[in-house]
Amino acid sequence: LRLNPGNIGKHERIVEVVRAAQAQQVPIRIGVNGGSLEKDLLKKYGTATPEAMVESALRHIKILEDLDFTDIIISLKASDVHRTVAAYRLLAEKIDYPFHLGVTEAGTAFTGTIKSSIGLGILLHEGIGDTIRVSLAAEPQEEVRVAWEIVKSLGLRTRGVTVVACPTCGRLDVDNFVGIVTEIEKRLAHIQEPLHLSIMGCAVNGPGEAHDSQLGITFGRGVGMIFKDGVPMRKVAGENIVEAFVKETEKLLAEGAGAKPQISLRSEPELISIR
Structure with a gap:
């Protein structure tokens, strides 16, 4: 379940969603996106910096932890490699939850493949990341093909x-x-x-x-x-x-x-x- 609990309104609604996820044993993925950060964080940091993205993630994590929910996955996506890599590295020093990696809105099949390969490749090589998504302005099967080649080139998968x-x-x-x-x-x-x-x-x-x-x-x-x-x-x-x-x-x-x-x-x- 992809959900940022701080964005869904009243506390009662958050509790309702979290309890339903617990009952069904469904993990919640907190998805921080550099293009849609909270206004107060943009004011504090001036723009969607890696530090702002990490603070947003920690804010949402605390909401879930306060409700005794820890079946959490985190993503910190920006549309450029530098911010994406920096944000994941920074958060990896602070928490031990699994990460879902991705360079969001990476572009067309050509440019998006390059950006995703560099960003995801750096993080996976450093041992950061548990699942990945390649985001391309292309057919979905092309995203899967690129993602597979990334993990295969790093020796994380050997099929094919x-x-x-x-x-x-x-x-x-x-x-x-x-x-x-x-x-x-x-x-x-x-x-x-x-x-x-x-x-x-x-x-x-x-x-x-x-x-x-x-x-x-x-x-x-x-x-x-x-x-x-x-x-x-x-x-x-x-x-x-x-x-x-x-x-x-x-x-x-x-x-x-x-x-x-x-x-x-x-x-x-x-x-x-x-x-």
Whole structure:
């Protein structure tokens, strides 16, 4: 139940809501938002500073604690990273309730993803936060996808595929590298098992990344070398690489993701074109 008890009027109404929440064993989330702070706090601090947000949260917490209600979650959201991070850090020093993290009204899918990743990433890395919400001017499923990638990148969740891919620098040995990576990631989005894959555009960093991946592909001129657990398996013609890599990933899952590679006795993997 998202509720700021100090905003609902008479004390009797607060008691009624709190008792109903207690009876149903429903937690109450106190949601402080930098855009809707109490007028007296804005007058005191001049604007919605982190200190003002924290004082607002403590005010609402006290109301609930005075009614013997402690099943509380706190959020302190502002539309910029600095205030959001500072407010959560400050309140984390004062209380031990769980936190719901978010940079509110973060913006479009592009800018909002960046702001949310930085703000939430900092706090989660410091051990602050129990649940999160990515707030984007985008479709709801995009918010979920971004949130999942944030916690996955921090190692807080491991479900699904993690793709390591290089930037589009001058060493790329394959055309349409971005399209290839995007298509592979899309084709493997349904996978729930944790898999670490690498897709590298040249032979400079590719073999090194392959050592840390369960499956990898490194491109050369017109071909791609597929690695399994850092061991070269075979070459595949460039036009067939998406299909070949997807099939190898599915095969890896069928074998069990932890299966060890079978090392070929050949010194040079065979060039195979997958139809």
